[in-house]
Each structure stands twice: as C-alpha cells, then as structure tokens.
Amino acid sequence: xxxxxxxxxxxxxxxxxxxxxxxxxxxxxxxxxxxxxxxxxxxxxxxxxxxxxxxxxxxxxxxxxxxxxxxxxxxxxxxxxxxxxxxxxxxxxxxxxxxxxxxxxxxxxxxxxxxxxxxxxxxxxxxxxxxxxxxxxxxxxxxxxxxxxxxxxxxxxxxxxxxxxxxxxxxxxxxxxxxxxxxxxxxxxxxxxxxxxxxxxxxxxxxxxxxxxxxxxxxxxxxxxxxxxxxxxxxxxxxxxxxxxxxxxxxxxxxxxxxxxxxxxxxxxxxxxxxxxxxxxxxxxxxxxxxxxxxxxxxxxxxxxxxxxxxxxxxxxxxxxxxxxxxxxxxxxxx
Amino acid sequence: xxxxxxxxxxxxxxxxxxxxxxxxxxxxxxxxxxxxxxxxxxxxxxxxxxxxxxxxxxxxxxxxxxxxxxxxxxxxxxxxxxxxxxxxxxxxxxxxxxxxxxxxxxxxxxxxxxxxxxxxxxxxxxxxxxxxxxxxxxxxxxxxxxxxxxxxxxxxxxxxxxxxxxxxxxxxxxxxxxxxxxxxxxxxxxxxxxxxxxxxxxxxxxxxxxxxxxxxxxxxxxxxxxxxxxxxxxxxxxxxxxxxxxxxxxxxxxxxxxxxxxxxxxxxxxxxxxxxxxxxxxxxxxxxxxxxxxxxxxxxxxxxxxxxxxxxxxxxxxxxxxxxxxxxxxxxxxx
Numbered sequence: 001x002x003x004x005x006x007x008x009x010x011x012x013x014x015x016x017x018x019x020x021x022x023x024x025x026x027x028x029x030x031x032x033x034x035x036x037x038x039x040x041x042x043x044x045x046x047x048x049x050x051x052x053x054x055x056x057x058x059x060x061x062x063x064x065x066x067x068x069x070x071x072x073x074x075x076x077x078x079x080x081x082x083x084x085x086x087x088x089x090x091x092x093x094x095x096x097x098x099x100x101x102x103x104x105x106x107x108x109x110x111x112x113x114x115x116x117x118x119x120x121x122x123x124x125x126x127x128x129x130x131x132x133x134x135x136x137x138x139x140x141x142x143x144x145x146x147x148x149x150x151x152x153x154x155x156x157x158x159x160x161x162x163x164x165x166x167x168x169x170x171x172x173x174x175x176x177x178x179x180x181x182x183x184x185x186x187x188x189x190x191x192x193x194x195x196x197x198x199x200x201x202x203x204x205x206x207x208x209x210x211x212x213x214x215x216x217x218x219x220x221x222x223x224x225x226x227x228x229x230x231x232x233x234x235x236x237x238x239x240x241x242x243x244x245x246x247x248x249x250x251x252x253x254x255x256x257x258x259x260x261x262x263x264x265x266x267x268x269x270x271x272x273x274x275x276x277x278x279x280x281x282x283x284x285x286x287x288x289x290x291x292x293x294x295x296x297x298x299x300x301x302x303x304x305x306x307x308x309x310x311x312x313x314x315x316x317x318x319x320x321x322x323x324x325x326x327x328x329x330x331x332x333x334x335x
Numbered sequence: 336x337x338x339x340x341x342x343x344x345x346x347x348x349x350x351x352x353x354x355x356x357x358x359x360x361x362x363x364x365x366x367x368x369x370x371x372x373x374x375x376x377x378x379x380x381x382x383x384x385x386x387x388x389x390x391x392x393x394x395x396x397x398x399x400x401x402x403x404x405x406x407x408x409x410x411x412x413x414x415x416x417x418x419x420x421x422x423x424x425x426x427x428x429x430x431x432x433x434x435x436x437x438x439x440x441x442x443x444x445x446x447x448x449x450x451x452x453x454x455x456x457x458x459x460x461x462x463x464x465x466x467x468x469x470x471x472x473x474x475x476x477x478x479x480x481x482x483x484x485x486x487x488x489x490x491x492x493x494x495x496x497x498x499x500x501x502x503x504x505x506x507x508x509x510x511x512x513x514x515x516x517x518x519x520x521x522x523x524x525x526x527x528x529x530x531x532x533x534x535x536x537x538x539x540x541x542x543x544x545x546x547x548x549x550x551x552x553x554x555x556x557x558x559x560x561x562x563x564x565x566x567x568x569x570x571x572x573x574x575x576x577x578x579x580x581x582x583x584x585x586x587x588x589x590x591x592x593x594x595x596x597x598x599x600x601x602x603x604x605x606x607x608x609x610x611x612x613x614x615x616x617x618x619x620x621x622x623x624x625x626x627x628x629x630x631x632x633x634x635x636x637x638x639x640x641x642x643x644x645x646x647x648x649x650x651x652x653x654x655x656x657x658x659x660x661x662x663x664x665x666x667x668x669x670x
Contacts, residue, residue, distance in 0.1 A: 154585045156583035180515045209634065231638075233640075248491035300544070301544025306566055
C-alpha cells in the first residue's frame with residue numbers, strides 16, 4: 001500500500017459488537033483516518049454513529065461501497081466477507097477480515113502482529129484476522145515457543161457470550177434478569193439456557209467429535225506459528241459471563257521447563273501482562289481484562305510430575321485483542 | 336458393624352448445604368434409620384428440620400453427642416471432624432467424614448463405592464469421603480482405566496459456587512441481583528467478584544503453584560485408584576453457576592484408543608450416564624445434572640493427533656455424588 005498522510009477506511013459490520021470496537025480503536029489509537037465509511041445491512045441504514053466527535057451515517061454494504069477506500073475492516077460474518085471482500089479488493093482496498101472466510105486460504109496471510117507481522121506484507125488484497133481463542137492462546141504461547149519449543153498443548157476454554165455477538169449478550173442479560181425475578185429463562189439465540197449454566201461451544205460438531213471452534217484453534221495456530229508439528233487438544237466451552245475469554249493451557253515443551261525463563265519471557269512479551277500472585281490468590285480474571293488491550297497470564301507453574309510440562313491460565317478481551325484490536329494493529333503494520 | 340434392622344444415625348453439620356442433602360437422601364433412599372440425631376453449632380440449636388414427615392430438633396455438636404449412634408455422617412468442616420470424629424468412634428459409631436481431615440490418613444479408607452467399595456470394610460472407625468471434583472472425575476475415569484490403563488490426565492474444572500457452601504451461593508445470588516439492578520457487586524465470602532466473572536479456585540495456593548483443590552485431585556485419585564503412577568495435571572476454576580461441577584478431561588491411555596470400547600464401558604458404568612449427541616450439540620450441562628445422582632459424560636472423542644489420547648467432558652452434582660450421596664452410599668455398603 002502506498003504511504004499516505006491519511007487513509008480512507010471502511011468498516012463492514014459497523015453496527016455489531018466488533019464494529020463498535022473498530023470505531024473506538026481508530027479514534028483512540030489516532031489512526032490517520034481520512035474518510036470513514038460505516039457499512040452495515042440495509043436495516044441499519046440511516047443510523048448514526050460517532051467517530052472523533054462527529055456523527056457518521058451508516059450506509060448499506062454493497063459491491064459498490066469501496067470506491068476510494070484504502071483499508072476495509074470486515075466484521076460482518078463469513079458470508080458477507082466472501083461476497084463483498086473481493087469487491088473491496090477490486091476497488092483497490094486492502095481488506096482485513098475478522099471472519100473465518102479466508103483464514104485457511106493459502107493466498108491469505110493469517111496475522112497476529114506479536115507473532116508473524118511479516119506475513120502481513122505478503123498479502124494479495126486480503127489479510128485474515130484469526131479466531132479470538134486462537135489469538136489469545138497464541139500471544140501467550142508464542143514467546144514460550146521461542147525459548148523452548150512447544151510440542152503439545154491441551155487447552156480448555158471459558159468463553160464469554162459476547163463472542164457469539166450482541167444478541168447473545170442480550171440473551172444472557174435477559175435470562176439473568178429472569179432468574180433474579182423468578183421467571184424460567186428460555187433460550188432463543190443459544191440452543192441451551194446460558195444463565196446459571198455452561199455448555200460445550202455452540203459451533204457445529206464435526207465428524208471427528210471436535211467442534212469448529214476447536215478445529216480453528218488447531219489449524220489457525222499451525223498456520224500462524226508456521227508449525228504443523230504442534231499437537232493441540234482443545235475443548236471449547238461457553239460460560240455465563242459477558243466479556244473476555246479465559247483459557248486453561250497445559251503445554252509439553254521440547255526440554256525441561258525452567259520456570260524463571262518462562263516468567264521472564266512472558267514479562268517482556270508484547271501484548272501480554274503477567275498477573276501471578278499466589279499469596280493473594282490473584283490471577284487473570286475476565287472482569288480485570290474486559291476493555292484492556294493486553295492478554296493477562298498467570299498460574300504459571302511446572303507440572304508436578306511431567307518435567308517438560310508447564311501450565312498457565314490466561315484471559316483476553318475477545319472483542320479487542322481477540323478481534324478489533326488485532327485487526328487495527330494489522331492495519332497499523334500497513335501504513 | 337453388626338447387622339441390625341434399624342441404625343441410629345447422626346448428622347454433624349445438619350444445617351449446611353450437604354447436611355440438607357444427607358437428610359433428603361436418608362429419606363428418599365429408605366435408609367433404615369432408627370433414631371436420627373441432627374447436630375450443628377450452638378447457634379443452630381433449637382432449629383427444627385423435617386425428616387420423613389417428622390420434625391427433628393437440631394442439637395449442639397459436642398463430644399457427648401454420639402451415645403448409641405451407629406453411623407455418624409460428618410460435614411461440618413475439617414476442624415470439627417478432627418475434634419469430634421474421634422469422640423464418635425469412641426462411642427462406637429462408624430464415622431463417614433465428608434471433610435478433608437482424614438482423607439490421606441493411611442488408617443482411613445477413602446471410598447467411592449463405584450471404584451473401591453472393598454476398602455470401606457477395612458475401616459478402623461472412620462471412612463473418608465473424597466473431594467467432590469475427585470469423585471466426579473473418578474467415576475468417569477475408573478471404567479476406562481479398567482479396559483485401557485490411564486497414564487496421564489490433564490483436567491480443567493468449572494466449579495459451582497455452592498461447592499464453597501451456602502454463604503457463597505447466597506453471595507452469587509446477591510451479586511447477580513446487584514448487576515441486574517445496576518449496583519456494583521462487592522465480594523464478601525469470596526475474595527473476588529463471582530457474578531459475571533470466573534477465577535482460579537479459592538483454596539490456598541501452595542509452594543509448587545498448585546492450589547489445595549488441585550492437589551486433592553492428584554493425591555486422592557492416587558489413593559482411591561491405588562495407582563500412584565497416574566500423572567495428573569489439574570486446573571481448578573470457579574464459575575458463576577449455582578450448582579454442579581463440570582470437568583474437561585484429557586487422558587493418555589496405555590494403548591491406542593478404541594472409541595467404541597470407551598463408549599460401551601461408560602454406558603454400562605454404574606453412576607454414569609452418557610449424554611453425547613453431537614448432531615444436537617447436546618452434552619453434559621450443570622443445569623441438567625443438578626439434583627441428579629449420575630455423573631453425566633459426553634464429548635467422548637479421540638484426540639486428532641495423539642493415538643492413545645481421549646477427551647471427554649463431565650458434570651456431576653457436587654452436593655450429591657460429590658458429597659452427600661457418596662457418603663450415604665458408603666453407609667449402605669456397611670449395613
């Protein structure tokens with residue numbers, strides 16, 4: 001992309017949960033925005049959103065939306081990305097796509113700026129943003145992988161409902177009010193009641209027994225790390241909290257674990273904050289990382305019986321580092 | 336113990352969350368109760384609880400409470416067990432203790448009736464009930480261990496607040512009401528806010544970085560299974576739900592996994608119910624097993640890359656199978 005003083009930016013899916021974060025991040029990170037074009041489905045047309053103190057009207061996302069646009073941030077679902085991202089590329093924009101549509105396409109780089117920033121420069125018009133759980137795991141595992149190769153990961157997730165969108169978050173709130181006021185909650189967005197309950201992730205379960213969210217963690221990590229040799233055993237679970245995903249991660253490394261080295265490398269890692277106070281029983285919690293850029297990591301401990309294994313627990317805001325922030329960081333690499 | 340037609344039963348901790356389950360189970364399972372003595376701390380004296388349609392007054396738990404008692408069910412905390420269980424034994428009762436006080440004592444059997452019923456008969460007056468997370472994991476892992484030796488377990492838990500007692504449950508309810516009504520929740524029982532949050536288990540973290548709950552899962556499983564060779568890597572986490580613990584379990588077995596065999600052995604296992612419907616995305620959920628005896632198990636799947644590994648997800652009511660039910664089942668072994 002040509003170096004410019006200002007860049008015209010389009011946001012496809014501007015009225016969604018991630019769209020709102022895109023707008024806030026472009027403003028707060030002082031991204032050099034020229035024109036900002038907010039795009040959504042027809043039913044949102046005319047709605048006005050605020051960017052840098054100015055009202056911007058939402059326009060309909062169509063094939064012709066991208067004339068003059070330099071950077072198009074997409075978070076409108078995989079179907080719309082498949083339909084409209086090629087139009088944006090054709091119009092000359094670079095697309096940074098938050099959906100799963102192009103992530104495993106060999107012509108599309110899958111980028112976490114803390115891990116593989118160089119991949120971003122090899123784009124052919126589209127750069128994919130990884131799945132939220134993959135990003136959160138990746139920024140914590142990658143620094144360790146640099147000093148002691150990660151061979152095997154067992155990960156169980158505790159995923160917030162806003163990862164399933166604004167409607168899912170509204171459903172949690174409604175059901176929690178139902179419980180407090182003595183009504184029986186009825187599931188509508190999710191298949192099962194989420195208030196006072198947990199359930200296996202709501203993505204489709206494939207023939208091998210793994211759901212799509214889990215398979216993303218495996219395949220996307222392989223692509224980002226450029227290392228298909230890491231075996232990954234994920235279990236993805238939805239929990240009744242509003243925001244920020246947590247992950248319990250067990251790792252077997254190539255060599256015996258030196259806990260000091262791991263503490264040190266995580267303390268210095270970009271995008272990571274160590275919160276590890278055993279005496280205070282203070283470790284990463286979703287409430288503490290909601291709205292924060294960094295992925296919090298703690299409970300860093302050597303396995304009691306496996307000399308080359310280490311366990312840890314991390315939390316990240318899946319709407320920020322898990323989605324909008326990562327995409328804006330990719331845009332920052334390009335300018 | 337002599338075979339009798341009726342047994343005099345004492346419940347120490349009758350007014351607690353587990354105490355209430357003891358009373359209900361003795362009635363519902365038609366345990367041949369002669370006299371029922373309900374014991375608690377002085378502040379509950381005079382309170383009346385109902386057993387089989389009759390009111391029973393709560394008496395103070397003292398050293399002299401156990402005259403004529405055949406079976407004493409203890410769930411009043413480890414300190415009271417240490418203080419009063421020996422008095423009960425001296426008075427001629429068999430103590431079934433739900434606390435951690437005697438679990439690792441080599442003179443005290445640690446019993447899960449589905450796993451090691453014979454150990455119960457070797458008691459010297461006290462039989463210990465394992466920790467709830469240990470029992471729930473054990474009843475699911477044991478049947479698999481019988482057909483293909485379990486060598487390594489990585490387990491992450493999703494533990495309900497009622498596992499921390501009735502006050503913790505009340506705190507969750509209060510905080511959820513606070514959120515719904517727009518107030519900021521304040522932690523009192525737990526160190527951290529539990530509504531809309533998750534946190535590392537509230538037990539003390541030891542020098543090796545593992546908390547006491549996690550160490551119980553390791554050491555108690557070794558004792559119950561009589562197999563110190565199983566390496567266990569637990570992560571225990573509290574989630575904002577009222578009742579029933581869930582566990583995400585990854586296991587490496589001695590030989591290559593045959594998924595049909597594992598399904599079959601779990602389908603036939605006592606105390607276990609398989610809930611495993613990938614097409615409906617229906618797997619074990621805490622809401623579905625609250626108030627139920629069986630531990631629910633599902634998401635039974637071969638690891639995609641480790642030929643001898645299998646993963647599964649289970650839920651159990653930690654006040655029933657994880658506590659009161661297991662203890663009453665032990666009592667049933669004795670009569």
